[in-house]
Amino acid sequence: FSGRTTVFSPEGSLYQIEYAMEAISxxxxxxxxxxxxxxxxxxxxxVTGKLLDLSVxxxxxxxxxxxxxxxxxxxxxxxxxxxxxxxxxxxxxxRSAAQQHLLSYNEDIPVELLAQRLCDLxxxxxxxxxxxxxxxxxxxxxxxxxxQFQLYHSDPSGNYSGWKATCIGANSGTAxxxxxxxxKDDISVEDAIGLVLRxxxxxxxxxxxxxxxxxFSTLTLDSTTKQPKAKIYRPTEIDALLQKHGLAKKDEDxxxxxx
Amino acid sequence: xxxxxxxGGSVIAMVGKDCVAIASDLRLGNQALTVATNFEKIFPVTDxxxxxxxxxxxxxxxxxxxxxxxxxxxxxxESRTIEPSTFAxxxxxxxxxxRFGPYFIEPIIAGLERNPATGELSPYIAxxxxxxxxxxxxxxxxxxxxxxxxxxxxxxxxxxxxxxxxLFETISQTLLNAVDRDAYSGWGAIVHVITKDKVISRTxxxxxx
Numbered sequence: 397f398s399g400r401t402t403v404f405s406p407e408g409s410l411y412q413i414e415y416a417m418e419a420i421s422x423x424x425x426x427x428x429x430x431x432x433x434x435x436x437x438x439x440x441x442x443v444t445g446k447l448l449d450l451s452v453x454x455x456x457x458x459x460x461x462x463x464x465x466x467x468x469x470x471x472x473x474x475x476x477x478x479x480x481x482x483x484x485x486x487x488x489x490x491r492s493a494a495q496q497h498l499l500s501y502n503e504d505i506p507v508e509l510l511a512q513r514l515c516d517l518x519x520x521x522x523x524x525x526x527x528x529x530x531x532x533x534x535x536x537x538x539x540x541x542x543x544q545f546q547l548y549h550s551d552p553s554g555n556y557s558g559w560k561a562t563c564i565g566a567n568s569g570t571a572x573x574x575x576x577x578x579x580k581d582d583i584s585v586e587d588a589i590g591l592v593l594r595x596x597x598x599x600x601x602x603x604x605x606x607x608x609x610x611x612f613s614t615l616t617l618d619s620t621t622k623q624p625k626a627k628i629y630r631p632t633e634i635d636a637l638l639q640k641h642g643l644a645k646k647d648e649d650x651x652x653x654x655x
Numbered sequence: 656x657x658x659x660x661x662x663g664g665s666v667i668a669m670v671g672k673d674c675v676a677i678a679s680d681l682r683l684g685n686q687a688l689t690v691a692t693n694f695e696k697i698f699p700v701t702d703x704x705x706x707x708x709x710x711x712x713x714x715x716x717x718x719x720x721x722x723x724x725x726x727x728x729x730x731x732x733e734s735r736t737i738e739p740s741t742f743a744x745x746x747x748x749x750x751x752x753x754r755f756g757p758y759f760i761e762p763i764i765a766g767l768e769r770n771p772a773t774g775e776l777s778p779y780i781a782x783x784x785x786x787x788x789x790x791x792x793x794x795x796x797x798x799x800x801x802x803x804x805x806x807x808x809x810x811x812x813x814x815x816x817x818x819x820x821x822l823f824e825t826i827s828q829t830l831l832n833a834v835d836r837d838a839y840s841g842w843g844a845i846v847h848v849i850t851k852d853k854v855i856s857r858t859x860x861x862x863x864x
Binding site for chain 1: 721728732
């Protein structure tokens with residue numbers, strides 16, 4: 397194999413990019429579904445445990461544990477799969493890129509442009525400098541006045557594409573086929589939330605589906621201001637949502653008492 | 656001809672009882688010629704922080720946009736809104752970055768600072784010179800072409816512990832009478848009174864000359 401990213405393999409591929417994608421296939425699943433009035437993004441956390449300090453999650457005004465789902469700008473939310481440290485670096489770059497656009501054009505960066513900025517950066521690492529690529533795939537859920545709600549996926553090669561529903565990380569193939577069967581073009585955000593939660597419970601271990609393992613977010617349009625509203629759910633809100641959709645963890649003690 | 660006097664304009668901020676007020680004129684000139692009477696120089700940074708930017712008009716817009724960039728990055732990374740004292744230092748470092756080719760602005764910051772331990776809000780004002788030297792006054796801060804006059808009237812009219820309505824009257828009279836003595840300020844005025852629940856903005860009826 398070649399240790400250099402910038403050199404082709406005999407088969408005509410770039411080994412480092414393939415190895416990066418291999419790393420991502422072991423990472424926590426991230427699922428995104430585009431609805432007519434919003435987008436739903438959910439992710440499986442891998443870093444869990446009783447000793448984990450989650451106080452930031454409870455108090456932080458933007459939600460999220462800082463592992464899977466991040467706010468990039470007021471109009472774009474991203475879900476990451478792969479090396480968390482690489483992802484954090486890309487997230488910071490994306491946030492700066494979004495602000496730079498705002499500074500130059502006095503408008504929120506269009507979603508596709510933001511994806512392109514990141515992809516241009518990622519592609520550079522496959523062709524110049526001899527540095528390894530970023531071991532991260534991202535899902536971008538965003539809204540702009542030009543193309544309304546959009547969902548994009550980008551990978552370590554620097555390629556991106558637009559999707560109605562897609563999945564990255566572990567078990568993404570299974571989730572993708574589940575989505576292909578159930579997805580309808582004119583789905584509402586409410587139904588998309590249900591679809592996402594059901595698909596997540598099938599790809600993850602459903603008996604342990606709870607707020608410790610799940611990150612959840614939606615992007616909708618505020619009915620009065622008509623501005624994009626990103627919501628990254630807090631752990632208590634995720635538990636409530638799971639209860640509502642009948643996917644909450646079964647409390648064994650209560651069941652015993654009922655019997 | 657001084658660059659700081661090219662477009663004209665003045666800003667003042669005052670401390671009251673559990674409130675702050677920040678006010679400015681609305682003139683935009685091209686030296687002696689008045690070009691606009693609706694040029695706002697005070698901008699909201701967060702719900703509880705306002706910044707006034709008197710000086711060269713192009714820098715007013717540029718600095719507002721640069722601060723918006725930096726405050727957005729702060730908010731998104733820290734997952735919380737910036738406090739006035741932190742923002743004042745951000746203003747200072749942004750200006751000092753351009754120590755040898757400065758922005759021709761002397762910013763005024765007014766807001767309500769949250770005490771991290773008790774959660775109580777207290778009034779906060781600060782002023783800076785064009786290269787970022789901060790002035791943490793307890794009573795009032797002034798800037799702009801009528802700054803000398805603003806100092807004089809404010810020193811006379813200000814007293815501690817003014818309620819929001821009284822603070823509004825005091826800052827309005829201070830601003831109106833000071834800018835009436837300055838050829839480069841005036842042509843309309845606006846006052847923002849910031850309290851813990853809301854911000855009330857009022858435009859004043861002043862001499863349009």
